[in-house]
Amino acid sequence: GMQVQGGGDFITDEFSIADTYADVVRAVVIPPNTPAGLNTTSGTNMVSLSWTAATGGAPTGYTVKRSTSSGGPFTTVGSTTVPTVAYTDSVEGGSIYYYVVSAVNGVGESANSSAVSASPILAPPDTPTGFSTSAGDSQASLSWSASEFATSYEVKRSTDFAGPYTSVGTTSDLTYNDSGLTNAVTYYYVIAAIGAGGPSSE
Numbered sequence: 001g002m003q004v005q006g007g008g009d010f011i012t013d014e015f016s017i018a019d020t021y022a023d024v025v026r027a028v029v030i031p032p033n034t035p036a037g038l039n040t041t042s043g044t045n046m047v048s049l050s051w052t053a054a055t056g057g058a059p060t061g062y063t064v065k066r067s068t069s070s071g072g073p074f075t076t077v078g079s080t081t082v083p084t085v086a087y088t089d090s091v092e093g094g095s096i097y098y099y100v101v102s103a104v105n106g107v108g109e110s111a112n113s114s115a116v117s118a119s120p121i122l123a124p125p126d127t128p129t130g131f132s133t134s135a136g137d138s139q140a141s142l143s144w145s146a147s148e149f150a151t152s153y154e155v156k157r158s159t160d161f162a163g164p165y166t167s168v169g170t171t172s173d174l175t176y177n178d179s180g181l182t183n184a185v186t187y188y189y190v191i192a193a194i195g196a197g198g199p200s201s202e
Contacts, residue, residue, distance in 0.1 A: 032059035032103035034110045035085075040118035045093045045149060045197075047118040050086045054103035054110060063109065064089065067098045070115050074100050092149050092196060094122030125150040125193035127200045133189060139179040142189055146174055147200060150193035156202065158188045165190050165202070 037052035049064060061081040065074035066089065078087050091097060096119050100112035130145030142155060155176045156165035165188070168178055181187060190202035 030057045031108035032057035032105050032110045035062060035101050035103050035113050038099065038101055038113045038116045040099055040116050042093075042118045042120045044121045044123045045090065047089045047091060047097065047099070047120050048086070049089065049099055049101065049116075051101050051113065053083065053085050057103075057105050057107065057110075059103040059110075060105045061103075062087075063102045063104055065100050065102070065112065066091070067100075067115070068095060070098045070117065072098075072100075072115075074098075074112065074115075079104075090148060091120055092122065093120035094196060095119075122197045124197040124200045125195040127202065128153060128191045128193050131189075131191060138181045138183055139177060140181060140187060140189070142176045142178065142191070144174055144191050147193035147195075149195040149197070150200070151196070152194045154192045154194055154199065156190045156192070159185060161188050170194070 032054040033056040035051045035054045039050050041048040051062070053059070054062070059082055061079055062085065063076055064078045064080070064087045066077045067074045077089055080087055089099075096117055098115045098117050100115050102112050103110040125147040128144040128147045128150070132143055134141045144153070152170050152172045153174070153176075154170045155168050155178065157168045157178065158165040169176060178189075192202045193200040
């Protein structure tokens with residue numbers, strides 16, 4: 001100790017300070033290790049991924065990232081929570097995609113895994129669903145649900161259910177108004193989704 005004015009010793013116990021500091025450092029959690037064993041299985045307009053669970057740092061989840069270049073940059077396309085170590089990415093086929101996965105916990109994120117390539121098959125979009133029509137005066141209003149990977153929709157019409165159907169228009173919307181119809185005539189419609197893989201079935 002050392003003498004201070006007014007008497008008495010002023011004592012510092014540096015050992016306990018160092019001890020406490022070491023305890024604090026030991027308590028700090030680390031980000032998880034990088035996941036290993038990333039595998040891809042290419043399907044039609046989709047890629048299935050799986051990997052090995054990360055060790056260390058108690059991961060809480062995984063982040064899946066995709067790029068069109070093996071060196072990135074990688075954009076996050078999805079995530080999973082522990083213990084799920086698989087992910088299915090819906091993506092337009094016909095190109096090569098590169099995937100990496102990282103592990104995350106409350107403290108941070110691991111480095112990205114090594115990139116693995118995938119070559120999904122390009123297919124036409126699915127046939128539009130949720131098709132409904134409402135008739136007005138000499139016109140029909142059509143609507144349908146979006147079809148993944150469709151860039152536009154072709155509307156075809158016939159006065160016979162068996163066809164032939166004639167194209168009346170193409171739209172990128174999910175609705176179409178067909179006018180100039182004859183009242184009291186029954187019209188039949190089909191919708192085809194058009195995308196990079198060609199038209200869907202109708």
